Each structure stands twice: as structure tokens, then as C-alpha cells.
Amino acid sequence: METKEKFLSFNLGISDTAVISLQHITEVLQVSLPEICGVxxxxxxxxxxxxxxxxxxWLVDLEAMLGYPPISQGANLLSxxxxIVLExxxxxxxxxxxxxxDIEWLDTKQMKPATTELFYLKSSPFLQGYFINDLEEMIFNLDAITIIQAPMWGIHN
Known part of the structure; x- marks a missing residue:
């Protein structure tokens, strides 16, 4: 049985990499910070x-949500x-x-379970697990559905 899935990979923090399954991604777009209306x-x-x-x-700073320093902190306002639009x-x-x-094919059978010791406590509810790539680096697999349903938003329209 085919267990490979397409994932979108992106940077988290300074040195980490994460992926989200493409099946929950509707669109990827460029956003400039001044276009966001603060609430x-x-x-x-x-x-x-x-x-x-x-x-x-609604736009969420994924890094801040997962316990990294906020992405908007280090950014100048024009950045x-x-x-990534999840649905x-x-x-x-x-x-x-x-x-x-990039977009990568990853074999979900190769995914290892997330353990709390490995990850920031804040991010563990949103992790499905992790992959190890050819360079022996960890790639965190984030769970799109858990992120969308996170009770912290209280913004479900």
C-alpha cells in the first residue's frame, strides 16, 4: 500500500524544519505585515x-503558537x-x-511518534510526530486539523 504523502516543508525558528500535509493546505500566499488588521x-x-x-x-504566528519567539518580533514591518491557508x-x-x-514526498510509515521530552511543551499537542531526513535532521510533522481546532482561537466562524 502506498504510504507516501505530499507535505509542504518550511522553517520554524532559526534552525528547525516542519511539514504539514498538503491535503489540508488550500493556498500559499505572500502576506505583508501592514496588511494584517490587528484585533x-x-x-x-x-x-x-x-x-x-x-x-x-485569521492569521496566526505559527512560531509563537508553538513556543518559539514570535516571528513578528524580529521582522521589520515591511517584511x-x-x-499557509489551512482548511x-x-x-x-x-x-x-x-x-x-519545498514540497516533499514523505513516507508516513517512517514517521516517529512525538515525545514531550523532544519538543517544547507548547507545541506537543500540535505534533503528529517527526521524520528524520537524509541529513539526520528532525522534521516536525504538524497536525493541521488540531491547529485549526485549537480552542485558543475561540474564533470559529
Whole structure:
């Protein structure tokens, strides 16, 4: 049985790499920080609302959500970030990341289970596990559905 799936890989923090299965990614877009409308009284990882195809898309700082330093901290305000639009059952959520790396085929049978010791405690609920690549580096596999359904948003439209 074919267990390879397509994943989008991107940078997390300074030196980490993560992937999300393409089956939950609707679109990838460039977002400039001034185009994001901040919303008061939201968790710090929620950057605000973005006009996406004429709809309101909530944008989340994936790094801050996973316990890394916030992506917007080191960024000058003109910087362009990459947005990954996730979709599950008609709900959309945009994740902001520094840069995308590639689309890769990964064998889900090779995925190792995530253990809390390995990962920031904040990120463990969102991890499905990890892969080890040819360079012996860990690649975190993030669970799109858990991210979309995270209770911290309280923004389900």
C-alpha cells in the first residue's frame, strides 16, 4: 500500500524544519505585515485578520503558537511573510511562517511518534510526530486539523 504523502516543508525558528500535509493546505500566499488588521484581546500568537479572496482570514504566528519567539518580533514591518491557508470542513486558518522550503514526498510509515521530552511543551499537542531526513535532521510533522481546532482561537466562524 502506498504510504507516501505530499507535505509542504518550511522553517520554524532559526534552525528547525516542519511539514504539514498538503491535503489540508488550500493556498500559499505572500502576506505583508501592514496588511494584517490587528484585533485586540486576542492571544499574542493571533496576528489579526487578513483580506483573503474578499473574506476575513485569521492569521496566526505559527512560531509563537508553538513556543518559539514570535516571528513578528524580529521582522521589520515591511517584511513579507508566507501564509499557509489551512482548511478543514469549511473552516480556514492562515499560518504565517518565515519561508517555505519545498514540497516533499514523505513516507508516513517512517514517521516517529512525538515525545514531550523532544519538543517544547507548547507545541506537543500540535505534533503528529517527526521524520528524520537524509541529513539526520528532525522534521516536525504538524497536525493541521488540531491547529485549526485549537480552542485558543475561540474564533470559529
Amino acid at each position: 485586540p484581546e486576542m492571544p499574542s500568537s493571533v496576528l489579526g485578520i487578513y483580506n483573503w479572496r474578499g473574506e476575513m482570514l 513579507i511573510m508566507m501564509g 478543514n470542513k469549511g473552516k480556514y486558518l492562515g499560518l504565517l511562517v518565515r519561508q517555505l522550503i
